[in-house]
Amino acid sequence: MPELPEVETVRRGLEPAMQGARFAKLEVRRGDLRWPLAKDFVRRVEGQTVTGIGRRAKYLLADLSSGDVLIMHLGMSGSFHVFREHGAKALGRYYHERKNHAAHDHVVFHMSSGAIVTFNDPRRFGSMKIVARDKLDAEPLLRGLGPEPLGNEFDAAMLARACRGKKTSLKAALLDQRVVAGLGNIYVCEALHRARLSPRRMASTIATRSGGPNERAERLLEGIKATLTAAIKDGGSSLRDHKLTDGGLGMFQHHFRVYDREGERCRTPGCDGTVKRIVQNGRSTFYCPTCQK
Ligand SMILES: [Zn+2]
Numbered sequence: 539m540p541e542l543p544e545v546e547t548v549r550r551g552l553e554p555a556m557q558g559a560r561f562a563k564l565e566v567r568r569g570d571l572r573w574p575l576a577k578d579f580v581r582r583v584e585g586q587t588v589t590g591i592g593r594r595a596k597y598l599l600a601d602l603s604s605g606d607v608l609i610m611h612l613g614m615s616g617s618f619h620v621f622r623e624h625g626a627k628a629l630g631r632y633y634h635e636r637k638n639h640a641a642h643d644h645v646v647f648h649m650s651s652g653a654i655v656t657f658n659d660p661r662r663f664g665s666m667k668i669v670a671r672d673k674l675d676a677e678p679l680l681r682g683l684g685p686e687p688l689g690n691e692f693d694a695a696m697l698a699r700a701c702r703g704k705k706t707s708l709k710a711a712l713l714d715q716r717v718v719a720g721l722g723n724i725y726v727c728e729a730l731h732r733a734r735l736s737p738r739r740m741a742s743t744i745a746t747r748s749g750g751p752n753e754r755a756e757r758l759l760e761g762i763k764a765t766l767t768a769a770i771k772d773g774g775s776s777l778r779d780h781k782l783t784d785g786g787l788g789m790f791q792h793h794f795r796v797y798d799r800e801g802e803r804c805r806t807p808g809c810d811g812t813v814k815r816i817v818q819n820g821r822s823t824f825y826c827p828t829c830q831k
Pocket of ligand 1: 804805806809810811812826827828829830
């Protein structure tokens with residue numbers, strides 16, 4: 539399932555094709571995604587110009603000239619691909635790939651820029667919704683989300699406050715989208731390793747008795763930010779479905795420190811530990827018991 543770095547990579551891929559361009563035509567081949575597209579979906583999108591492409595947690599937000607916002611979520615297996623209508627340049631390998639998977643191209647945006655943007659989603663857990671920008675604060679999809687981990691306001695104090703008194707594991711706390719938004723299994727494992735904190739440690743132990751941040755909270759904050767920044771730089775991780783919008787692959791999976799590396803040597807300099815896999819809340823956790831305390 540795509541996490542924040544993969545969604546941010548997609549956002550950066552869509553920006554040149556969509557920002558400042560108008561939706562010249564919209565094709566909805568299958569409207570029953572995670573939920574059915576609204577009856578007025580096509581009418582509210584077609585003809586509008588995209589004034590900006592943003593992201594909130596794992597949601598892509600396209601601002602439209604009408605004052606509406608098009609909210610898009612990749613779900614489990616959704617992906618966007620950008621094609622140039624007359625751009626024979628970029629075809630080739632990728633062109634064939636599109637033909638093979640065209641059965642799952644459920645929504646196709648024909649942009650005034652000449653770009654064709656397809657939304658492909660074999661499992662149809664992805665979703666699209668159109669809401670008025672001035673109602674965005676009340677939007678149920680976004681309302682409960684915690685802070686953006688790469689935002690300036692997200693600091694050790696905020697993280698400690700969210701974990702204060704929490705009797706769950708640090709792993710479970712970081713997966714909770716109300717504590718911090720956009721992290722999933724991969725990046726939580728990676729961030730905890732970078733911070734040298736055990737995923738089994740009780741979440742409350744990164745806060746002082748009065749709820750302030752201790753040194754562990756500082757390390758964890760740094761671990762989260764550094765992990766996400768490095769992953770975005772690599773175009774995210776391509777394990778199953780994630781691809782760049784030009785069909786290329788993210789490369790961060792080659793730099794995993796612990797994720798999917800059970801039995802392999804720990805990558806912390808000076809540590810001779812071995813990566814272990816345990817199951818927490820039904821999901822695999824990878825960590826090094828030697829340097830993560
Ligand atoms: Zn280690």
